[in-house]
Amino acid sequence: MSGRFAGRGVVVTGAARGIGRAIVDAFLAEGARVVAVDILPSVSDVPGVEPLVVDLSEPGAAAAAVARAAEVLGRIDVVVNNAAVMPDGPILDVTEEEWDRTFAVNVRAVFFASQAAGRHMAEHGGGAIVNVSSANAVRSESPEAPYNASKAAVIAITRSFAHELGHLGVRANCVAPGETLTPEEAAEMSAADRAAEREYVRRIPLRRLGRPAEQAAAVLFLASDEAAFVSGETLVVDGGELSGDWFDRSAAPPLPDRIAGLDP
Numbered sequence: 001m002s003g004r005f006a007g008r009g010v011v012v013t014g015a016a017r018g019i020g021r022a023i024v025d026a027f028l029a030e031g032a033r034v035v036a037v038d039i040l041p042s043v044s045d046v047p048g049v050e051p052l053v054v055d056l057s058e059p060g061a062a063a064a065a066v067a068r069a070a071e072v073l074g075r076i077d078v079v080v081n082n083a084a085v086m087p088d089g090p091i092l093d094v095t096e097e098e099w100d101r102t103f104a105v106n107v108r109a110v111f112f113a114s115q116a117a118g119r120h121m122a123e124h125g126g127g128a129i130v131n132v133s134s135a136n137a138v139r140s141e142s143p144e145a146p147y148n149a150s151k152a153a154v155i156a157i158t159r160s161f162a163h164e165l166g167h168l169g170v171r172a173n174c175v176a177p178g179e180t181l182t183p184e185e186a187a188e189m190s191a192a193d194r195a196a197e198r199e200y201v202r203r204i205p206l207r208r209l210g211r212p213a214e215q216a217a218a219v220l221f222l223a224s225d226e227a228a229f230v231s232g233e234t235l236v237v238d239g240g241e242l243s244g245d246w247f248d249r250s251a252a253p254p255l256p257d258r259i260a261g262l263d264p
């Protein structure tokens with residue numbers, strides 16, 4: 001098998017759907033062997049993929065998943081921490097249970113999967129960790145306070161791993177997606193959701209939503225040898241949304257008649 005990741009062992013969490021599934025497909029297309037971790041079993045039919053059904057909110061589950069992946073792959077070259085939960089609700093109503101559940105999956109599992117992978121990679125001459133954060137880490141989206149905080153923590157965790165493990169040949173980087181339309185989300189959208197997404201596009205200079213394959217491309221770049229001297233970095237993939245806002249939004253260029261993914 002040829003490709004940028006030919007023969008390499010890759011672990012992807014949150015791999016059953018959405019951006020995670022696109023990341024799995026992109027690694028497979030570049031020749032990788034992939035262990036796909038998810039609470040859902042839906043990648044069991046994909047050739048080249050070993051599915052691992054795991055609830056990453058359970059204590060110890062992330063490290064155990066990496067240990068199992070090491071048995072399957074022999075050597076882990078890349079770990080992508082992509083799994084996340086995205087609860088929403090007004091900040092004054094957030095409960096400790098919601099906070100804990102969000103941080104169990106979005107933060108604790110990222111840290112301990114990275115720790116287990118870091119130990120393995122240190123023993124095997126290095127590797128790459130890529131964490132999936134969010135544009136919400138740097139610009140709060142409301143009402144999603146625990147999620148926003150969890151995604152900022154992912155960036156801080158990434159920097160710590162990059163800083164402490166660089167001398168062992170381990171790189172750690174982040175992709176921070178902006179609004180990205182997954183096939184599952186598109187299939188579930190009501191007419192009102194579609195109208196809200198259309199309005200959202202006004203904030204995006206490139207005048208469309210992101211595609212899962214575009215997030216996957218950024219993940220693969222950071223995991224690849226092309227990024228061999230990149231570590232501790234966060235790559236925002238948001239169509240320019242965080243680059244600014246209009247003082248007078250009515251002065252913004254109009255939306256196109258048809259927005260891919262939202263209009264027939």
Ligand SMILES: NC(=O)c1ccc[n+]([C@@H]2O[C@H](COP(=O)([O-])OP(=O)(O)OC[C@H]3O[C@@H](n4cnc5c(N)ncnc54)[C@H](O)[C@@H]3O)[C@@H](O)[C@H]2O)c1
Pocket residue numbers: 013014015016017018019020037038039040054055056057081082083084085086105132133134135136176177178179180181182184
């Ligand atoms: N789609 C977007 O617009 C967007 C924007 C910014 C950031 N992100 C980030 O991208 C990543 C993927 O998002 P998505 O839109 O594809 O979401 P999604 O909900 O479609 O996929 C998340 C995946 O994580 C899995 N998962 C959730 N809880 C789990 C658990 N306890 N154990 C194991 N697996 C679990 C789900 O089953 C699912 O397959 C997330 O980290 C998200 O925060 C997405």
